[in-house]
Amino acid sequence: MLWTEARDGYLFILPWILGFIIFTAGPMLASLYISFTRWEMVTPSVWVGPAQYVKLFNDDRFWLSLYNTSYYVFIGVPLHLFMALLAALAVNLNLRGIRFFRTAYYVPSLTPVVANSILWVWIFHPNWGLANAFLQWIGLEGFYWLQDPRLAKPALIVMSFWSIGGQMVILLAGLKGIPVELYEAASIDGANWWGRFWRITLPLLTPALFFNLIIAIIGAFQVFTQAYIMTEGGPNYSTLFYLLYLFRAAFENFRMGYASAMAWVLFIIVLLFTILQFALSDRWVFYEGDLRR
């Protein structure tokens, strides 16, 4: 009986195990190997040792793409998460018709990134776009949003605020999971709104915030489509993000060794950040189980 159970268990997860070997573990090792070769697809690959990494660390454009990506990650992600938190708190209010607002705030995050990117090129159009129309309406000068190297990255971050709905609904589910009794007890003890938020809502929401932060940072490190479609990495390389540079190395210049080295460097960076966040999470993420310990 137990033997058949174990056998069936392995049979049932067999597709996943094969997938893990064929599409995850195998390719990871292969890309590590390729990163130590020079290979342009048409010529046979040549083992060059760590030469690709040396070249990478001496490549100004690599550092620039890492800077651009870091800018997007470390300014964009916290702001995005903060706005999503405000939105989640707002649509968690106990008001009639609040469902309408939940839907209204969520829907923009459903738009496909390609359609989204094309729409926002038009919104940021210096002469006829909605953004500058609004600025002129309140009496300000318009900007060259996507044509000004200083503004292109902030413009893409502003654009990302339009789709806070995805994170908002996850945080909202977290808010809904907080037991009402805690608030009732706190009210009896005389805690005001601010006290309840600070002592109950925020601590109990930290697991959801932590999850969102991890996933958002990993995603933002791989930002690609907006830059590929809207700015093509410009102006003056100000939106040359890491993945765009990697994509060009691999699929436009066919420098597979170089691109694989880039992929591994990004993997290490993301891994270090994830480990760091898990290590730091003890200090601020609160799990209900902790109470019992």
Added chain:
Amino acid sequence: MQTLRSRAAIEVLLAGFWYLTLSVFALILALPLVWLLSTSLKTGSQTFLMPPKWIPEPIVWSNYSEAFQAVAFHEYFWNTARIVIFATTGTLLTASLAAYAFARLRFPLREPLFLLVLSTIMLPSIVTLIPTFIVFRTLGWIDTFLPLIVPLWFGGGAFNIFLFRQFFMTIPLELDEAARIDGASNLRIYWGVILPLSKPVLATIAVFAFIHNWNDFFEPLIYLQSPENWTMAIGLRGFRGLYSTEWNLMMAASTAMIAPLLVLFFFAQRYFVSGIQMSGLTGR
């Protein structure tokens, strides 16, 4: 009496304040979509007006037919639909099978293997991309739909396994035991007991898989080269290359890509909600 009345007044004022704030932000978030729709119905010359006109005059419905004639969107739609159907079937089958084992069966190394599933959620996909591309190229699968479908028949994505498992854990174990006493095999229990009870989670994952495949840009960009194989996402980018200054046509094409998702959302709303709740992402 006096204090009661003033407290009621404060509450009305407060509710009014919240409705106003919520409405202002709803309006700000709606503006881009209104702008999209409005532009898509304008004549070319009306798109170049400052300040812009919100209500097109005349309303040019033919922008849509023009956009659809310019580029073979119906073909892209059909391509996307085929990828969605085959990829989603693989996802639903193999992810639920693995999740059933992780949720219901005892086998050695179950917990470490499940941890491995969870950790791959956090793996940046870029690190596996180049070798995977080379394998597909060696197999002659470039410019076919296979690279977008076949991987999903091998586990269907770690996050989906996780979602299925979360749901299966809520089904009472007694059902399995009762079936087992009747002599049902594990496969029989999975297919005859668990899956019929799991229609909500199947629908949720199907909906999310549809959205993912509909929106995906990076992989089709790499794997699909000739225009007759393009998906909607790649087709829309191609359209932009051809009509980069005809904003009304471009907005019409973009609307055509967004609209099916909004329709799906309004008909399948409860599956979105349950998917988000079920994921138990609050960490509890």
